[in-house]
Amino acid sequence: MPDVIVVHFDELALKQGRRPYYERNLVYAVQTAMRDLGPVQINAVHGRFVVAPGRSNIPVDVLVERLSRIFGVHHLLVGVEVATETLLIVNAAVALALRAKSSHSISTFRVRVRGNDRRVHRTRSLEVEVGSVIAVATGWAVDLDAPDYTLIIELAAGRAFVLSQRIEGPGGLPYGTSGFGVALLSGGIDSPVAAWMMMSRGMRVGVVHFHARPYTTEEALTKVYRLAHGLTRWQPTILGLMVPLADSVHRVLVEHGSAPLRTILTRRFMMRIACALGAPHKAQALITGDALAQVSSQTVTNLAATDGASALPILRPLVGMGKAEIIRRARQIGTLAISEEEGDDCCSLLAPRNPTAAATLAEIAACESALPVAEMTQQAVESSIPFRVRFEDPSPTKPPK
Ligand code: ATP
Ligand code: MG
16 A cells, blocks of 8 residues: 555635646645655646655655645645555555554544545445444544544545545645745844745745845854755745945945934845846845834834835735744744844944934935935945755855855
8 A cells, every 4th residue: 555645735726717827836846845855756636636755765754744844735644545445445544543543542533535536435435334444443432523533535536545644734825826026034033934924925035135244244144044044944945145235335324424314224225236136037026024113113104215215016924913923933934043043133233323213205315315326236236146045955054155
């Protein structure tokens, strides 16, 4: 009896018209997530995928762990595939139930049959038949509402899957179905969560980090590089750019003496530079980890002033979230521990003692009219360093060269 994992999709079923498109992207996402493992079998079978180790001999646990991080996956069911004869289904079901009994304390169970092959087996009678044999073999009682153990039989396209272990997927939409966005990745807790949230909606994400070398440390760059690597658990390859601001932007702003506005002016340069860097990759949006009123630069007025410098829409998926909720999510996706490592921030370096919480557009315009905005942006773009991280690479210990 070959081991199989049956993968059920999220939301995709709702997008009837575009279903083949979403399915293609999900197949690609599954293949990409498995690319370093070997020839894993992936088949589409009537609205679900069936994944099997095939000749690769990869343990099912490893496949399950990978599949549970693919956006678009609603849940996984693990079990075996058998021919559609009732006797074989009953035997497989009893074997799975006994295996569960040996490792878990279970006293109630139910059997569910689903699928579109009702011609072969009548759902209800198969449930009763399998259920009665399991009851005898295990001594468990039937509980249809809240059982300790559920056995699922899926019948599809002339195949039978006997499944017992259910693992939740992350949901969302598959990689590549919502265009490309550039996430502004600081070394903080928030921005990796923001990037993850847009990935979960099917957006392919690239990252940009601004630093103030030599006034900030090499460790801070390494940390951001490690954060990008942490995100490859969710998007297996990530392209990024490290952008030095010390000469191109910070020095000029300090010379112009616009102290209270410096944070917002720097933010506006970040947006211009990120748009310029994203243009060759056809970026459709910027992504930031702003949360409303979390710090003084995140008032509605300042967020709007930042928007004004961006040629692309700025997506702020955390805007309505509280810090505790963001931290919980960061822990869940695996970036919190990296964000909590040591590392200075390019913006705190030049932050004025009294940053303005309500920059007026007129004040900003007056300051910027005295600055060579296009040249500053261009200089930052030209001095940026590209990098690429992949899931299968070791976590970086040095910044990209
Ligand atoms: P984070 O935890 O993501 O650093 P934060 O709460 O510290 O966020 P800010 O420092 O005001 O908030 O930054 C707001 C957003 O601006 C960040 O979430 C990030 O998207 C972007 N950002 C800030 N600093 C940088 C940087 N040095 N490089 C790239 N993006 C940055
Ligand atoms: Mg920050």
